[in-house]
Amino acid sequence: MRLIEGRNLKVYFDSDAGKVHAVDNVNFHIDEGENLVFIGETGSGKTVLGMTIMRLLPTNVYYEGELYFKDKNLIKATEKEMEGLRGRELAIIMQNPLTALNPCMSIKKHLVQVLQKHKGMDKKSASDRAAEILVETGIPEDQIDYYAHQLSGGLRQRALIALGLACDSEILIADEPTKGLDVTVQLQVVKLLRKISDNKKKAMFIITHDLGVAAALADRIAIMYCGRILESGTVKEIFESPFHPYTKGLIAAHPSRGLNPIQGYSASLVNLPEGCVFCPRCDHATAKCRESEPEEFDLTETHKVRCYLAGS
Amino acid sequence: MKKLIIRRLLIGLLIMVVASLLSFTVLYVAPGNPAESILRERTGADPSYQDISLFMSNNNLDGNLFSKIAQWLVMAFRFDFGESLYTGEPVMAEFIRRLWATLQLTLISMGISTPLAIIIGVAAAAKKNKIFDHVSRILSLIGLSIPDFWLGLFLMIIFSRTLKWLPAFGYGSAANYIMPIITLCVAQIASLTRIVRATMLEKLSEDYIVTARGNGLKKKMILMKFAFRNSLGPIVTYLGASFGHLLAGAVVVETVFSWPGVGAFLVDAVYSRDYPVIQGFVMIIALFYVVINLVTDILYVYIDPRIRFEKG
Numbered sequence: 001m002r003l004i005e006g007r008n009l010k011v012y013f014d015s016d017a018g019k020v021h022a023v024d025n026v027n028f029h030i031d032e033g034e035n036l037v038f039i040g041e042t043g044s045g046k047t048v049l050g051m052t053i054m055r056l057l058p059t060n061v062y063y064e065g066e067l068y069f070k071d072k073n074l075i076k077a078t079e080k081e082m083e084g085l086r087g088r089e090l091a092i093i094m095q096n097p098l099t100a101l102n103p104c105m106s107i108k109k110h111l112v113q114v115l116q117k118h119k120g121m122d123k124k125s126a127s128d129r130a131a132e133i134l135v136e137t138g139i140p141e142d143q144i145d146y147y148a149h150q151l152s153g154g155l156r157q158r159a160l161i162a163l164g165l166a167c168d169s170e171i172l173i174a175d176e177p178t179k180g181l182d183v184t185v186q187l188q189v190v191k192l193l194r195k196i197s198d199n200k201k202k203a204m205f206i207i208t209h210d211l212g213v214a215a216a217l218a219d220r221i222a223i224m225y226c227g228r229i230l231e232s233g234t235v236k237e238i239f240e241s242p243f244h245p246y247t248k249g250l251i252a253a254h255p256s257r258g259l260n261p262i263q264g265y266s267a268s269l270v271n272l273p274e275g276c277v278f279c280p281r282c283d284h285a286t287a288k289c290r291e292s293e294p295e296e297f298d299l300t301e302t303h304k305v306r307c308y309l310a311g312s
Numbered sequence: 313m314k315k316l317i318i319r320r321l322l323i324g325l326l327i328m329v330v331a332s333l334l335s336f337t338v339l340y341v342a343p344g345n346p347a348e349s350i351l352r353e354r355t356g357a358d359p360s361y362q363d364i365s366l367f368m369s370n371n372n373l374d375g376n377l378f379s380k381i382a383q384w385l386v387m388a389f390r391f392d393f394g395e396s397l398y399t400g401e402p403v404m405a406e407f408i409r410r411l412w413a414t415l416q417l418t419l420i421s422m423g424i425s426t427p428l429a430i431i432i433g434v435a436a437a438a439k440k441n442k443i444f445d446h447v448s449r450i451l452s453l454i455g456l457s458i459p460d461f462w463l464g465l466f467l468m469i470i471f472s473r474t475l476k477w478l479p480a481f482g483y484g485s486a487a488n489y490i491m492p493i494i495t496l497c498v499a500q501i502a503s504l505t506r507i508v509r510a511t512m513l514e515k516l517s518e519d520y521i522v523t524a525r526g527n528g529l530k531k532k533m534i535l536m537k538f539a540f541r542n543s544l545g546p547i548v549t550y551l552g553a554s555f556g557h558l559l560a561g562a563v564v565v566e567t568v569f570s571w572p573g574v575g576a577f578l579v580d581a582v583y584s585r586d587y588p589v590i591q592g593f594v595m596i597i598a599l600f601y602v603v604i605n606l607v608t609d610i611l612y613v614y615i616d617p618r619i620r621f622e623k624g
Binding site for chain 2: 054056082083084085086087088091092094095096099100101102103104105110113114117118147149160163166
């Protein structure tokens, strides 16, 4: 069953510098139990997309297009309706575990509140259940009453994951779950997420710029650049037959492939180039690329790319 | 915790010693001689040199500076400042009577203004840029801009002269308290409201607020358990500091309403260089600050778990 589907989704912000098109004409979907990983540079719109699903963006945001959760258009949902969905059916693991947890509240209390609110549990059973979830996520039993600042970075991230799991939501959004962690701890966190997706058959929307994390967790991958999805496909398609010059560049830039960076810098979202957003950095750019933006081309049923190379 | 209190107490003691030495020396170094002004008042003529030195030796005002410091320290730590040079009465008895009158005003104003300011400040932050917020901001700006004495006189004209509801001045009955307390409360509510609003807005933009919203918690809960709970530290700090302001503000208000507090007493003492009174006052205010700071520090430990664990 299709859980999330975005059609021609646009998200933009009003700012002093002008309209910022953080997400532009994005089409994507997540099916039941499926892991979709969004890869992109900082500022490519991955987090905005995740926060759009949760509808947690600041008030200067505007939406166009459609974003369905089952048969509900989320961008038309009222704040009240969203309050009912958040935590219960849509859960998010925020970035920056240290600042994302209330410094004046123990990690168990965070979970207890959510369980009381969404599962209607009394204090005692919510507390028991919270302890259970925290231990399952790998927090030592004697540390479940700790505050965020007392935990190590890895345990903090686990606490945040536990909070995301508290209510057995159908969708779990994980925003850079391995950011700022030691490599060994990163591996543990990735394994934990893998276990969750295998055991609970949960659909996950994972945001990262780490290709390794993507390879370990994804069923499908979407490559984002300047608010657009330039290429999307199954893990195999993206890693074995990448099509878009940007995707190829990303893979070539990986240390294991010789660390060849893509030339230039990501364009400003306020002042995007004419035509294809990637053409100023693209070795294959033609006059056509500079004139108009390519539509999405289907390479296979699952592999889609926005590049004129595919059309010709 | 014990260590913290002991350390704070020792620092407090040091502050008291320094304060007492300062109050002692500054007055002796300052120009003007109490004997001269007191004798002039008594006799109506300029006193002779012999009269002055006789008065000074009778009142222990001459002699070696260091032996006087030692004498003074002993007195100061017994909180016995001798007799007023003017009235000849023991300083402390008069002082405690007057201090009680002042403290009544200060404490009652604090008790009324604090909860009101917190309610208004929290509500204004919750309704940022809505009508309630604008109105409360304009009112608090007005409240801050009105001088105490002007407001006191204004209230007097309305309630005592025009409406004849309240006595213009005096001490003793409940009606006497109303106008001085309103006068003190206005400025206190105005400034505290601004502090509460600003702190709340800062905390409302923290990551953990987004986490709480992402968990689908109720707005009221997010406001209180996340934003307000974390605002308590700055608010308590401000309250501690503003206690001193209130005491100082009370001096003006006391003068306006002929309130028999320490205010007028102290001003008179400064004019006539009535050393024992001034020194007693300085010591008591220093003691107040030390005690309030100690209380604030201990409260901190309960408010912020990060401090609790840092200091053991």
